[in-house]
Amino acid sequence: VLIRVKNAxxxxxxxxxxxxPEQKFAAGIHPSAVVDSSAQIDPSAHVGxxxxxxxxxxxxxxxxxxxxxxISAESILGDDTRLFPNVTLYHATKIGSRVRIHSGTTxxxxxxGYVFDSGFHRKIPQIGNVVIHDDVEIGANVTIDxxxxxxxxxxxxxxxDNLVQLGHNVTIGEHCLIISQTGISGSTxxxxxxx
Numbered sequence: 329v330l331i332r333v334k335n336a337x338x339x340x341x342x343x344x345x346x347x348x349p350e351q352k353f354a355a356g357i358h359p360s361a362v363v364d365s366s367a368q369i370d371p372s373a374h375v376g377x378x379x380x381x382x383x384x385x386x387x388x389x390x391x392x393x394x395x396x397x398x399i400s401a402e403s404i405l406g407d408d409t410r411l412f413p414n415v416t417l418y419h420a421t422k423i424g425s426r427v428r429i430h431s432g433t434t435x436x437x438x439x440x441g442y443v444f445d446s447g448f449h450r451k452i453p454q455i456g457n458v459v460i461h462d463d464v465e466i467g468a469n470v471t472i473d474x475x476x477x478x479x480x481x482x483x484x485x486x487x488x489d490n491l492v493q494l495g496h497n498v499t500i501g502e503h504c505l506i507i508s509q510t511g512i513s514g515s516t517x518x519x520x521x522x523x
Contacts, residue, residue: 424462439473439496
C-alpha cells in the first residue's frame with residue numbers, strides 16, 4: 329500500500345493523534361484542591377489534586393489543571409487550555425485558549441528590576457502582568473517575568489522550548505519559535521515568525 333502526500337512530516341503530525349489520542353480528564357474539582365469562593369470555573373473544566381485557585385480567577389471550558397498547579401488571584405485561563413503538573417501562574421496572568429504549559433514553568437514572577445541607591449540595590453516593584461495569546465505552547469521549566477508596569481506578551485501560535493527565560497516587558501510576536509536555553513532580556517521585542 330502506498331499513501332502519497334505532499335509533505336510526509338505534516339501528514340505524520342496529523343495522523344499520529346488518531347492512533348495515540350491525548351489523555352482525557354473528567355470534569356470536576358478534586359477534593360484536595362483549594363478554590364477561593366470568588367473563582368469562576370467552567371463546569372466542564374478539570375481541576376486536579378492539590379491545585380490552589382485564588383480569588384477572582386476565571387477558568388474556561390474544558391481547561392485542564394492536572395495537579396499541583398497554583399493559579400494566583402485575578403488570573404484568567406481560556407478554553408481548552410492544559411497545565412501540566414506544578415505550573416505556577418502569578419497574580420493577574422492572562423492565558424488564552426488552547427494553550428499548553430508544561431511542568432515546572434513559572435509565569436509572572438517579578439522582573440529583575442533594581443536601582444542603586446545609597447550603597448544598596450533598591451527593588452523596583454513589578455506591577456505589570458503576563459499575557460499569553462491563543463495556541464501557545466510553553467515547555468518545561470520556563471520562566472516568564474511579569475512586566476514592570478505593562479504586560480510581558482507572548483503572541484498567538486508561538487512555541488517556547490524547555491528552559492527558556494523571558495525578562496520583564498518582553499514582547500514576542502505571533503508564531504515564533506524560541507529554542508531551549510534561550511534568554512531574552514527585558515523590554516526586547518520580536519516580530520512575527522521569528523526563530
